[in-house]
Amino acid sequence: MNSQTIKTWAWVHKWSSIVCTVFMLLLCLTGLPLIFHHEMGHLLGTEVEAPKMAPGTPHASLDKVLSVARAQHPDRVVQYASKDEDDDNLWFVTMTPTPAPTDDFRSVAIDARTAQVLAQPRFNEGFMFVMLRLHVDLFAGLPGKLFLGFMGLLLLVAIVSGVVLYAPFMRKLDFGTVRRNRRTRLKWLDLHNLLGGVTLVWLFVVGATGMINTWADLAIKYWQYDQLSSLMVPYQGQPTVPLAERGSVQRSLEAAQARVPDTKLSFIAFPGTAYSSPHHTTFFLKGNEPFTSKLLQPVLVDAKTSEITAAPKLPWYLMALLVSQPLHFGDYGGMPMQIIWALLDIATIIVLGSGLYLWLGKGRIAREPKEEAAEARALAGADGTP
Template sequence: MTSKSLRIWIRVHTWTSLVSMLFLLLLCVTGLPLIFHEDIDRAFGQRAIPDTSAAATTPHLPLDRLIEIARQARPGETVRFATAVRDEPLWNMEMATSVESRKLTAIVTVDARTGAVMRTGDRIRSPPMQFLRDLHAELLLDDVGMWILAVIGLCFVASIVSGVVVYAPFMRRLDFGTVRKTSRRVYWLDLHNLSGILLTVWLLAVGLTGIINTFSEQIANHWMATELADMLGPWRNAPAPSKIISAQSAIETALAAAPGMTVATVAMPGTMMAGPHHYDVFLSGNQPLTSKLIIPVLINAEDGSITDMRSLPWYAQALFISKPLHFGDYGGMPLKILWALLDLGAIVVLCSGLYLWLARLRRSHGNAHPSEFQLTQKGATDDVLA
């Protein structure tokens, strides 16, 4: 690598790291409890637990009966969406004043075996987890925060790539795992380089999935405006159905058309996701690795036939896959613990990088051209290798 190329790569690594440093520390700190958000919410009583009076083998009630129970729990309201809680005999019913309304009024959780209402609330997350989620996802700034984090995510990815380009060739000169203790700065430099190299793949995965998640609202809106609109288009001017089939028969039809799948969510007729003429049954794989692969199935609400069934486009599938990958939701508690340890490792990388930059900045005060940070070929090499 030439002196000029090395100088450019070091500057890219330095400034993309500095731009994203404090934001990334915030994201790592807030992301740590979010990895365990379900467990923390359950501890706060925010997550419903199944009715302990029923045996695990008890057959489930029809979905229509569960919907009616939810409506009885919230008089004057109706169910817009029914979402099955994965691996538990529970359904979350999203309530609204009308099926066309986009304003959620409550979530009623019903045990599918007994019909018992296990919880009623206006949100799934506990207040502490909701605050951390909003801070992590949008910096409490709504859309503005999302765009800021998207830029930070791009800087982060550039920082990782440039860091590998700059440090990997020099790290080959040292035995793997070497952390020299000749001085405090050398110790932190080797620790930064080693932890960064060890975490490179994970950091890239988390960084890229974080960028994708930042655009989740835009991705969902684009899918609705294109794919979903195309699916519902032929019925746009059709007369209202004279009768509505049961929700249970709709999900049975959808499941029969997709063996090996399970019900994730059912959008009721009249909602923005189904239109007035259909149920929209969203199916997912029944294994951990396929559980985020979603297939929407449009069921004619009048005669129960399938009118459309298609896989989500690549960009929507990328979103559904990236969400659990970002927080390590694929493999239960063992993967969550691994993700937490990797998150702590990322904090070490960030803190050591910040320390090295501050140490180098202090050394540059006596230099005639401190803005260059001694980035000659020799100076750059010395700065990397200490």
């Protein structure tokens, strides 16, 4: 690799790193508690648990559960309903002023067996809510998500350019060498390169999946336009189904599960919401295996007649989105994977912090001895690298 090519790669690496590093630091810091979101919920006392009952206690009708939820907030409509991931005896019902997407929502936790209200947790406030919003969209909605997606793209550029630069810059040193007897700046540069190499694959995977996740809203809207619009032709000109005219949701759920056997419910999107149509109750079902439990199968059921309209297969881009979301937070392998994710996250924080230190302190190179300064300039051609 000639000197001009190295300079070009160094420029790309330096500026892609500098632009994204502060935001990547923010994402790593906010992502750390999110890795342990269930454990943090128990620690903060926000987790809801269903009371112990005899195994096999029958569940109440979903229609009764929804009726109880509506009675808590009669001025609101049910947007979504879902079973707790770890407890089949617990329903969470989300209620909003209108079916349209909004941050103004109320959640009602209901015992699936007795249809009694257990709690009304506030998921839109508190420490974990702030961490999630900062991590997902910086409290800026879709523009914030797309901005963070662009920062993720710059991170991938910085990683690729860093790999290209590492070999020629470190050709005289063994991998992982940390020159402890040299000046502080060179020791930090060696540590930066060492941890960067250790976290390379993980950071690329997390950065890529995070970038994909920022496209979720646009991907869903495109899916609705591209594949669901044809299913809405028979309903053209009809208003959203009023609550009084809707059929049994329990019967609709049973029909959906019969259409796709060996699955369990992930969540229900009611008519007019972002994940459904104005005329359907859409049931999102998932498999029972570790991998298939992350994939969803939508079943659209006519809200009036409780008859199935369609069960379309999700396109590849939504499948990629569903796979990337749990991988991003280490949700595939239980606690061992969460711990590994957390350790790599901490290592990445050190990489990003040392990159900032190297860039902010580059002016001190000129005051170092000539030989060391020349070496430092060569090795620090990618100051600020993540």
